Amino acid sequence: AAGVIQSPRHLIKEKRETATLKCYPIPRHDTVYWYQQGPGQDPQFLISFYEKMQSDKESIPDRFSAQQFSDYHSELNMSSLELGDSALYFCASSFTGTSQETQYFGPGTRLLVL
Amino acid sequence: AQKITQTQPGMFVQEKEAVTLDCTYDTSDQSYGLFWYKQPSSGEMIFLIYQGSYDEQNATEGRYSLNFQKARKSANLVISASQLGDSAMYFCAMRERRISSGSARQLTFGSGTQLTVLP
Numbered sequence: 001a002a003g004v005i006q007s008p009r010h011l012i013k014e015k016r017e018t019a020t021l022k023c024y025p026i027p028r029h030d031t032v033y034w035y036q037q038g039p040g041q042d043p044q045f046l047i048s049f050y051e052k053m054q055s056d057k058e059s060i061p062d063r064f065s066a067q068q069f070s071d072y073h074s075e076l077n078m079s080s081l082e083l084g085d086s087a088l089y090f091c092a093s094s095f096t097g098t099s100q101e102t103q104y105f106g107p108g109t110r111l112l113v114l
Numbered sequence: 115a116q117k118i119t120q121t122q123p124g125m126f127v128q129e130k131e132a133v134t135l136d137c138t139y140d141t142s143d144q145s146y147g148l149f150w151y152k153q154p155s156s157g158e159m160i161f162l163i164y165q166g167s168y169d170e171q172n173a174t175e176g177r178y179s180l181n182f183q184k185a186r187k188s189a190n191l192v193i194s195a196s197q198l199g200d201s202a203m204y205f206c207a208m209r210e211r212r213i214s215s216g217s218a219r220q221l222t223f224g225s226g227t228q229l230t231v232l233p
Binding site: 033035041042043044045048056058088090092099100101102103104105107108110 | 147149151157158159160161164166205209219220221222223224225226
């Protein structure tokens with residue numbers, strides 16, 4: 001079965017650079033979520049999109065932005081990178097047509113800011 | 115206040131034995147979903163099992179079962195016949211009800227339990 005695809009899997013950036021993370025949800029899933037997991041921490045929700053419209057958003061830095069495109073893939077953009085942005089970034093997708101609405105996670109993008 | 119509490123930072127279990135990972139939650143919603151995910155050292159987040167707040171029976175998925183006690187607001191994961199490959203971090207998560215039609219609801223995670231299966 002198709003899974004959530006994330007690219008790149010690993011990313012190394014310098015401080016103050018920009019990073020773009022991409023996510024391709026499971027086909028026919030209508031909702032995409034982004035989570036950030038710091039070392040030794042649980043995943044923290046960043047932002048979500050339902051049918052290409054921003055749905056929910058936590059208090060994330062203005063340096064972070066995201067969008068979902070017509071083909072349902074999503075991109076998370078992070079500018080002016082800081083050392084503290086180093087983390088594992090997950091994209092997850094779900095289909096709201098079921099009562100469970102299980103979120104299936106991609107393999108994650110491991111971002112290291114030097 | 116913590117919405118999801120996992121009080122066991124680390125657990126050890128002998129291979130082939132059963133183990134219970136604890137999870138308590140806090141919500142004022144009547145409609146919510148509870149999930150368990152497994153995160154091996156490689157980092158991916160693997161969905162294991164789901165329990166809906168209105169489900170009257172405990173969920174089961176192969177060797178995984180969920181001991182759901184709604185009045186106590188607990189949703190413990192039981193892994194039977196542990197295998198070496200079960201060694202991983204396990205997260206309990208909750209999805210509360212949708213605010214409005216069409217809006218997504220994110221997961222809130224507990225701090226996780228690191229399970230080690232001993233040969």
